[in-house]
Each structure stands twice: as C-alpha cells, then as structure tokens.
Amino acid sequence: MKIPSNNNNFSAKRLLVVIFVVISVLCIIFFAAISRFNTPLAHAIVINVLAPFQSVTSAVSGKISAFGDYVHDVFYVYDQNRELKAENDDLKSKVTRAAELESENARLSQLLNYRTNTPQFDLLPATVIGRNSSTWSNHIIINRGSNDGVDKNMTVVTPDGLVGTIHEAYPAYSEVELITDPRSAVGAIVQRADSRLAGVVKGTADSSSAINMTNIPQNANIVEGDIIVTSGFGGMYPKGIVIGTVTSLKNDIGGLLQYAVLYPAVDFQKLEDVAVITNYREPVSALPPQPQAPTQPAANAQPAPATNQNQGEAK
Structure with missing residues (x-):
C-alpha cells in the first residue's frame, strides 16, 4: 500500500485555501455592491479592489465627454461662422447697393435740375x-x-x-x-x-x-x-x-x-x-422783341361802347 506524500497533502491544502480566499473576496464584493453586507473592512476591500478600475473608467469617460463637447463646439462654431459670414456678405452687398443707388440718385437729380434750368x-x-x-x-x-x-x-x-x-x-x-x-x-x-x-x-x-x-x-x-x-x-x-x-x-x-x-x-x-x-x-430772353400793336386807332375803327357807368349817367 502506497502512502501519499506530505508534499501532495500540503499542495491540496494550499489550493483549498486559495479557492476559499477567492470565493470569500467575491462574496464580500458582491454583498458590498448590493449593500447587504456593509462593513468597514468589506468597504475598504471593495474600494481598494475597484478604485483602479473606477479611476480608469472615470478618466476615459471624462476624456470622451470632453472630446464630445469639443466636437460639438467645433461644429457649432463652424455653423455660427458660416451664418455670420453669410449675413456679413449680405450686409456688404446691401451697403454697396445702397451706396450705388445713392450715387445714381445724386447724378440723376443733377441731370433733372439741369433739365429744369x-x-x-x-x-x-x-x-x-x-x-x-x-x-x-x-x-x-x-x-x-x-x-x-x-x-x-x-x-x-x-x-x-x-x-x-x-x-x-x-x-x-x-x-x-x-x-x-x-x-x-x-x-x-x-x-x-x-x-x-x-x-x-x-x-x-x-x-x-x-x-x-x-x-x-x-x-x-x-x-x-x-x-x-x-x-x-x-x-x-x-x-x-x-x-x-x-x-x-x-x-x-x-x-x-x-x-x-x-x-x-x-x-x-x-x-x-x-x-x-x-x-x-x-432761350426766351434771347428771342427778339415781338412787334407791338399800333397805338393810334385805325380810320375805320368803331368807337368803343359806353361803360355801364356812362350809360347810367346818360339815363
């Protein structure tokens, strides 16, 4: 009959201890996560075990959020600049057109005054x-x-x-x-x-x-x-x-x-x-003077009719 060696017994015990420790840690993490097993020791273990992962997750999440905000700001600023540029070009066009119309109006007004004069x-x-x-x-x-x-x-x-x-x-x-x-x-x-x-x-x-x-x-x-x-x-x-x-x-x-x-x-x-x-x-001022009517009445001219006043006196 063969008797197991002490080394084999020690290895089996060590494996059982490791399995027990792992299971215990998992249980502590599980119960701590669902708030059913809240002890200072368990809380400390959970924090120590999960802190690196939370730190990495938080950093990555912050970077992603910041990048998303940056991309949003870039597109927002681009759209704003495009709208402002279009408005600026439109205003420039209107100002140029207004100035041109003002100049044209001034020239036509001068021409109209020249025609009048x-x-x-x-x-x-x-x-x-x-x-x-x-x-x-x-x-x-x-x-x-x-x-x-x-x-x-x-x-x-x-x-x-x-x-x-x-x-x-x-x-x-x-x-x-x-x-x-x-x-x-x-x-x-x-x-x-x-x-x-x-x-x-x-x-x-x-x-x-x-x-x-x-x-x-x-x-x-x-x-x-x-x-x-x-x-x-x-x-x-x-x-x-x-x-x-x-x-x-x-x-x-x-x-x-x-x-x-x-x-x-x-x-x-x-x-x-x-x-x-x-x-x-x-020009009218340069036209030769028109001949005036004769001041002396013609020989066969009829005498002027009496006015109402003279007729009243005759009556």
Whole structure:
C-alpha cells in the first residue's frame, strides 16, 4: 500500500485555501455592491479592489465627454461662422447697393435740375455702357440710339458741361466723339462780358484729357480763370454750354498767335450718365422783341361802347 506524500497533502491544502480566499473576496464584493453586507473592512476591500478600475473608467469617460463637447463646439462654431459670414456678405452687398443707388440718385437729380434750368434743350438721358477699344479716351458708347430719336452730330452734355457729339447712331446704341478727340473742333467764346473773345477748342494728341483753345491773338483779352463756353457758331453746338476754364496761356509755333490750355468742365474718365440734346431753341430772353400793336386807332375803327357807368349817367 502506497502512502501519499506530505508534499501532495500540503499542495491540496494550499489550493483549498486559495479557492476559499477567492470565493470569500467575491462574496464580500458582491454583498458590498448590493449593500447587504456593509462593513468597514468589506468597504475598504471593495474600494481598494475597484478604485483602479473606477479611476480608469472615470478618466476615459471624462476624456470622451470632453472630446464630445469639443466636437460639438467645433461644429457649432463652424455653423455660427458660416451664418455670420453669410449675413456679413449680405450686409456688404446691401451697403454697396445702397451706396450705388445713392450715387445714381445724386447724378440723376443733377441731370433733372439741369433739365429744369435749361428749358431750351430737349434732353434724352443716357448711360455710358462702354468705350471704343481703338479710341479709348476719345470715344464712348451710350445706351441710346436711332430707335430713341438719336441722330448723328447731336450734342452730348452733362450738368457740368460739354461732352461731345454723336459720331455714329445705331438702332440701340450710339458712339460719342468726345471734345478731347484731336479731330474735333468746337466753336468757343470767352464767357466774360468785357471779352467775348472767339476761338476754337480742340483736343491734343499728346494727352487724352487736355483741350486747348487755339487761334488766339497775342493781344487778345483773355486771362487765366476765364470760363470758355460754346459760341454757337456753325450750328452744331448750342450756344452757352460750358467747355472749361483757362489754366494757362502759351505761345503757338511762330509766336504770332497763342493758345489757352483749358481744364475741362467734365471729368471724361468718370462719365456714367449723360444727356443727348435732341432739339434746342433759343432761350426766351434771347428771342427778339415781338412787334407791338399800333397805338393810334385805325380810320375805320368803331368807337368803343359806353361803360355801364356812362350809360347810367346818360339815363
């Protein structure tokens, strides 16, 4: 008969002790969790056993919650920024449109006042829609044509002064030759009453905006600051439209004549709205006096009938 060794008995006992301890710990944890076995020792054991797991779980949960809040804030801020940007763009567009309408209203008001102050002109408002690419500085395109009654050689103006003439009229638009074109020639006169010096205003080839009044005698009565207006000579331009102001006087080639450098009344680089003079009449003040009726009665005129007062006295 074989007798078991002491080592085997010791191993079996140790295994039983370990199993008992494990079961005891599990029971303590279980009862402590359901609050049916609450002792300081069990509570301490539960805390010591579960604390690491709770710490890790709490940290992970906090990180996840913080990340979720961060993601929510990112998307919220993105949506807010997108909405604010759309509102900002809309406000900018409205401000720009309002400023443009205000500018257009101011220009049209000036044109309306000009029409009121010049009843001798029949004005057709027009808008500049382009410039001739080959003569950028000397020709413009307007949105009025022969369908609107525009014809070649009609005068084009702004409330500030003379712009030019209709170079070519098409059905829906027209090409305007500016007075800055060297090929143009405008009969002009000094507006000052004690001068009334006549000359011709032309554009210059060396500048896109300069105009000169030429053919001026050396001893002519013209000085810097004089206002130059259309003379009406030749019949193309109506009389009295402002052309520009004399800025300086210079000797012409040969020295026999001089010319006046003018500052144009119109800023040709900023033309937007103009008016075409489709018809014009002499101002009322410039019309010749009408013949008066004769003061002496005619030989065969009948005597005037007696008034009621005279008839009463006769009675």
